[in-house]
Amino acid sequence: MNLTLKIWRQKDSKAKGQMVDYKVTDISEHMSFLEMMDVLNEQLVNSGEEPVAFDHDCREGICGMCSMYINGEAHGPDRGVTTCQLHMRMFNDGDTITIEPFRAAAFPVIKDLVVDRMAFERIQQAGGYISVNTSGNTQDANSIPISKHAADEAMDAATCIGCGACVASCKNSSAMLFVGAKVSQYALLPQGQVEAADRVRNMVAQMDLEGFGNCTNTGACEVECPKGISLENIARMNREYLSATLKG
């Protein structure tokens, strides 16, 4: 199929960007979206132009590196997939596809479609861990039984890949789904209880400091999340935060 691509080009974080039109031809419907981008870039390199910079790595939907806003949706029109797993069969011959970086004040553009998601790192450094040193004699793994239900729910929260689609999709650029998932994973496990109150307070404070917006519960994040992280995680974070704050 032949396609017209409207792609955001921006030289570096300080430059002013703009949408630029490109044409690609003979795209197979079996290609992944990023393979289509590879074709475009090969074309650009061969004609001496600078290829489009975009983040990607594992190309199997687990590393969370790829991050494009395709036709007005994070990771494009398919559900439950990252951009690298989006396939060209979702598009038709002759389509015009708009490709933009994930947008949020807290995710500044580094170049073209590459954005800086270090805000997520700093939020996790603020408390996204259990304080335990490495030693050969931590207590036996089976010494604290954890109900299957809690373990499964913690696992569901822990599948978050930190790609930032939630922020990009949110009309308020809120990071609450991401932070909610991280808070939930530890809040659901007994190991995480000791530091639970400090953790949620510190992570939320850091989230606010980074300049993410307020959640207004539109639910867009849950729909666009490639890993299906549930809004229940935000509700859980709200409970955790309120009880931590009210306790002082």
Add this chain to the structure above:
Amino acid sequence: MALDSKVPKGPIKDKWTDYKNKIDLVNPANKRHIDVIVVGTGLAGGSAAATLAELGYNVKAFAYQDSPRRAHSIAAQGGINAAKNYQGDGDSTYRLFYDTVKGGDYRSREANVYRLAEVSANIIDQCVAQGVPFARDYGGLLDNRSFGGVLVSRTFYAKGQTGQQLLLGAYSAMNRQIARGKIEMFNRHEMLDVVIVDGKARGIIARNLITGEVERHSAHAVVVGSGGYGNVYFLSTNAMGSNATAAWKIHKKGAYFANPCYTQIHPTCIPRSGDYQSKLTLMSESLRNDGRIWVPKNLEDVIAIREGRKKPTDLSEDERDYYLERRYPAFGNLVPRDVASRAAKERCDAGYGVNQTGEAVYLDFASAIERYGKEQAKIHNISNPTADKIYELGQAIVEAKYGNLFQMYEKIVDQDPYKTPMMIYPAVHYTMGGIWVDYNLMTTIPGCYCIGEANFSDHGANRLGASALMQGLADGYFVLPYTIGDYLSGDIRTGKIPTDTKEFDDAEKEVTDRINFFVNNKGSKSVDYFHKKLGKVMWDKAGMSRNAQGLTEAMAEIKAIREEFWKDVSVPGTADEMNPELEKAGRVADFLELGELFAKDALMRAESCGGHFREESAELDGPQKGEAKRNDEDFAFVAAWEYKGEPADAVLHKEQLEFKDIELKQRSYK
């Protein structure tokens, strides 16, 4: 230089404990005066960085991604082995040790493997304490599953995302140290050289991938945990950015590279669909528990299927060749990875591949669905169920077991694997070879360590499922943090290593010269053009089955591609900006050298062992006819190569392998 593995004396079960009791330590007050660089932040690098920082060292950690949690350890699906014996099925440290050595086709170092088995149980304890949500049973205790090649259930798992969860655990431990200021994290940085001062590794040259700035970083020791080199094949299940540059740079500065030809080719990956393909996707090995692998018996049917005139479901049982069940009646579809991969290649080479590219076989769940369906009908007391009802009941069971994998397959291939058989083909997945290290995990450069997939140590010629995660974390959490203290205890009075010395000047100049060469070369071909060309030679001549002629040709061809690359590569953009093409160019330049050494090693090793199959070394008659033939008399050694300029001139050093606690046997799966 003679290789000294520094394996401690004494009985194998006491070696590690005795050794730990006797090695030198650095006192806590002195640790804060010592800097350690860790390159790579996957399971091995991440866990090492966190643990070293907890101990009190100042750690500088480097990752080319924007976060340590994106390292490709995250893609491991199945699980992690540990000799916990929670299932009471007779597992023990010795049994895990034995299985790993045997699975590696007797080409690993006994003492290292025993230590790995010994600390495996600690890994699970540590990860649970960190909040890794391993699967649990209804009693709240940890669940296990079994994996190929072993007789016990010792694999711990977190759904199909064990690697991800373990990496997030190590990452959270890192975060805690970053917050404490003990780890300085350098995201989007790539190590481009190691700096040697007075014969010791004292720092690295790294490029900031956002600004393009070339930076100097000094430390008292350098740890490389940068993963494997599977991307030398261009197409592999590795991440697009996975590269051998850090490992190759230390090799060029004096670290020996061991057994480069040992590559694991995983049998169940989604086949290539065209030339545009950028990477291959793995489907968990667990699928072979219920899937039957086949190709059509008659070539006419193969052609008809390729042309779309017939569907696989049209073929009767008589018209199908379940070749694994035919060739290996005892193990059937559950033969080890290397055997299954070679058998698929044999059928496809004979013209029986079932897709357009001729490189695919079927993995069929129809009989499993029917079997489960009938079972369920019995359980639910349904008498005379219809075929549709049986199918429906069976599908529900298969969906519960493999639902996420089936969904992933459908997203990629756009076919419903419940209705038509999956297509699979082997793909490069893991590299057992790597930088040679001694018992302390130190390379042949003093002060330079290598951990995880990047080193050669524990898997011999073939890795068992669920062992990679175990090795990465063992090295990072429980081995390196002890052994490195022994070396660093000599450095407590050294003081900060200055970076304004000639050694750093020279190393930086070498790096910037190369970068400038690339951006100024203005050739006519893209980096990918050369990478794909290299990949094709590697796959065709140093892939699943190898012979002397092909390998000799491969060496010459790779050399020719390398020469063309340096003449004609085109890298747009400049050096002082984010420039992904420039990053790729540096990595491919290293692969073009590594590939040749790989072929040289494979040529030298004129035996078949594990993932390395030499056509000349096969059983000629008897019940094992056509199977791999190992040659313990001549090849029970580690091949460690010393860099001498051209890869073809590399000098071989042998570390003889001694097996005192395990008897060498032939692996048979008939």
Add this chain to the structure above:
Amino acid sequence: MSGILNSSIGRKFAMALSALFLMIFVLQHFVINLFSVLSPDTFNEISHFMGTFWVIQYVIQPILIIGVIFHFVMGFVLEIKNNKANGVKYAKNNGAANSTWMSRNMIWSGGFILAFLIIHFIDFWIPEINTKYIVGDMSGMYNGEFRYFHELQEKFVPIWRVALYCVGFVFLALHLLHGFDSAFQSVGANNKYTKGLKGFGKAYAIIIPVGFIFIALFHHFNH
């Protein structure tokens, strides 16, 4: 506890609490109005009670007014903050693919409700305050009978006012269709035990405004 309004979740929580309070108020307002259809006498009695009982006049009424003002001010503050968090706008954004129109446009439905409330205050509340506290007539009587029902009927004679109120109620419905669930989510009530709330919320958001519309129309056609 101090500074809870400085955190994103704290603000969200306060927004939800004021919303829940207002939803209870709207419900009781609706129930009272319903009596104007079922039994004008009862309606008069309740109106008089509400209008003269000191707890309601001097305690609940100020709280309500503060609640309304808080909800609006906070709504606007959050909107401004959220706009700032957005950075560069997308060239193409397909919001309809992942969220409802109502959820994305609370500021608009809320804004129209504010405009409606101002009119509503001018129509009913200001004359009421004038009669009771400026003129000083606390009797609630006019020509020997309760004035409330009569005044209500008078207001709904002009068709333009009825139409205006109906539009106001439509915006109320749109606001509640997202707002009800949203308030519960914000206070943390979203888990497997609260699935039933969603259906109840939808019913609330439709039945109450439709009921108000019915009452307005009823009085227009039956005076």
